[in-house]
Amino acid sequence: MDNMTMLGRKTKEESAGLSSKTRYMVETALMIAIVLIMGNTVLGTIPTPFLKVSIVTVPVALAAMLIGPTAGVICGIVFGFNSFVGALTGASGMLSTLFTISPTGVFFTAVVARFLDAALVSFLFRVLHRGKLKQASYYICGALMPLFNTVFFMSSLCLFFYNTDYVQGLVSKYNATNPFAFVIAMVGVQATVEAVIGCLLAGTLGVVLSKVLKRG
Incomplete structure (x- = not known):
């Protein structure tokens, strides 16, 4: 193989690598933008007669499933910092x-x-995704993302604030006898609804987009 052929192949490989990195960055940036838009507008919630269901975890789940774990973690952190900024600015009441x-x-x-x-x-x-539940993994993780979001959020809330006057007022409101009962009474139904919607929405989008984008 002559030097020109080797040089041409190397250039193509480098271009493909650059293209892959660029695509990864663009896709991750796009999912971050979606997280921020949904986190700061009505697009991040589904209003119902009884609950305001959050679906901000959907793009986080899609980032993890379609782009990769690092992208998923980055989007999760962005979601968290957006909430933290809301606490600083007064946008988040609690x-x-x-x-x-x-x-x-x-x-x-x-x-x-x-x-x-x-x-x-x-x-x-x-x-x-590497096992026998390859297609089901989209639906399972689509449900787990909002479910674990509630679990970790409420666990941290109870760990740091359960004995404060503010949370004890909520405990009394829900007539809860312990932290677990408080969590179930306050967000049990909402967490279940969000998990079901996350399963259907993120799961279906994940399956469809994985085929469109030809992701394994």
């Missing part, structure tokens, strides 16, 4: 109130909880 009690606690509740959620679901998707 977190804004709790911020006056413990900024550190709010940071863990808003940011770290979302990081853990995205990291865990990204890992589980990779494991499930």
